[in-house]
Amino acid sequence: MQKTIYFIEGDGIGPEVSHAGKNVLNNAVKKAYSGKKSLEWKELLAGEKALKETGELLPEATLNALKNAELAIKGPLGTPVGKGFRSLNVTLRQTLDLYACIRPIRWFKGIESPLKRPDLVDMVIFRENTEDVYAGIEYEANSPEAKKLIDFLRSEFGAKIDASAAIGIKPMTQKGSGRLVKKAIEFALAQNKPSVTLMHKGNIMKFTEGGFRAWGYEVAKEFGDKCCTEDNKVAGKLIIKDRIADALFQDVLIKPEQYSVIATPNLNGDYISDALAAQVGGLGMAPGVNMSEKLAFYEATHGTAPAIAGKDKANPSSFILSGAMMLEHIGWNEAAQLIYNAINQALEEKTVTEDLAGQMQGAKTVGCKAFSELLQAKF
DSSP states (O other): OEEEEEEEOOSTTHHHHHHHHHHHHHHHHHHHHTTSSEEEEEEOOOTHHHHHHHSOSSOHHHHHHHHTOSEEEEOOOOOOSSSSSOOHHHHHHHHTTOOEEEEEEEOOTTOOOSSSOGGGOEEEEEEEOSSGGGGOOEEOTTOHHHHHHHHHHHHHHOOOOOTTOOEEOOOOOHHHHHHHHHHHHHHHHHTTOSEEEEEEOTTTSTTTHHHHHHHHHHHHHTTGGGEEEGGGOOTTSEEEEEEEHHHHHHHHHHOGGGOSEEEEOHHHHHHHHHHHHHHTTOGGGOEEEEEOSSOEEEEEOSOOOGGGTTTTOOOOHHHHHHHHHHHHHTTOHHHHHHHHHHHHHHHHHTEEOHHHHTTSTTOEEOOHHHHHHHHHHTO
């Protein structure tokens, strides 16, 4: 049996982590199934490599291939701040309707953490991926578009907006919010999780994030007696609750054991997933996937780290763990478990890449390539 995986190398450290990661995944599958199963890798171009070879950052051929794909994985893609093209990641998510960004966050034994009890952090973030401020409806200060929109809002609705302001629009729909919450609840029920928390800022943004909260509770009703609310807990049922975003940021620090699955709008999800990753060792150990109804597109969740690109210092664990998630998604759990076991052993032995060595006393530092070879030797 062979599974086709489309992959994008990524920018910066992307080629290093994706090459190391593919080797780990290939050998885990080979070991687990004695060569009876394998992965077929098909490269797609995006980012800097695509620009050099085709003159485009995101070629139409790449999008067409992904529209018909079931599985894909990528390294990090760069995005300039405050200028240039919009995020390729956002473009991919919107074009392919990858509406659910799913990021499991847990602590790996051996990594030093700023928390007293990092072992209590075990959460899965479900982040809506296509709406909110990431829809990209934004206009530069003093631009004709901004002035026209501001004039309209001031004249038609009496909005108090400075005429020189930059301005953006935050669209959120019942459909977009509802399907995200539904996927989070389905996951929680399938995995026997105790709760789903709706993260929002509905106390201030009453009709967008407040809408997310209200629509989330409406979706929960579709599951009938499988769910209950926090005010009416029933043993054995999935608890649906909600928290205001700033309060939740405090709670995941001081009582993380109270949260397991978090469903959230786009911007909140961006913040909380990175913050949680920092609590357990950083984005280098954080996997992720963006999903449509058809395509599961896995990704290294960290940035391109241009300062260390090409120096064999990158940590490939995010790419590798994302690949392990992919193996679980297709039911190849034995191969995924080999990867988890190998990473746990490497951490216990304190033989790790530079970023992790800085968080572990007495650690031995190895490069990206050597770390991937170390993991493969443990299969």
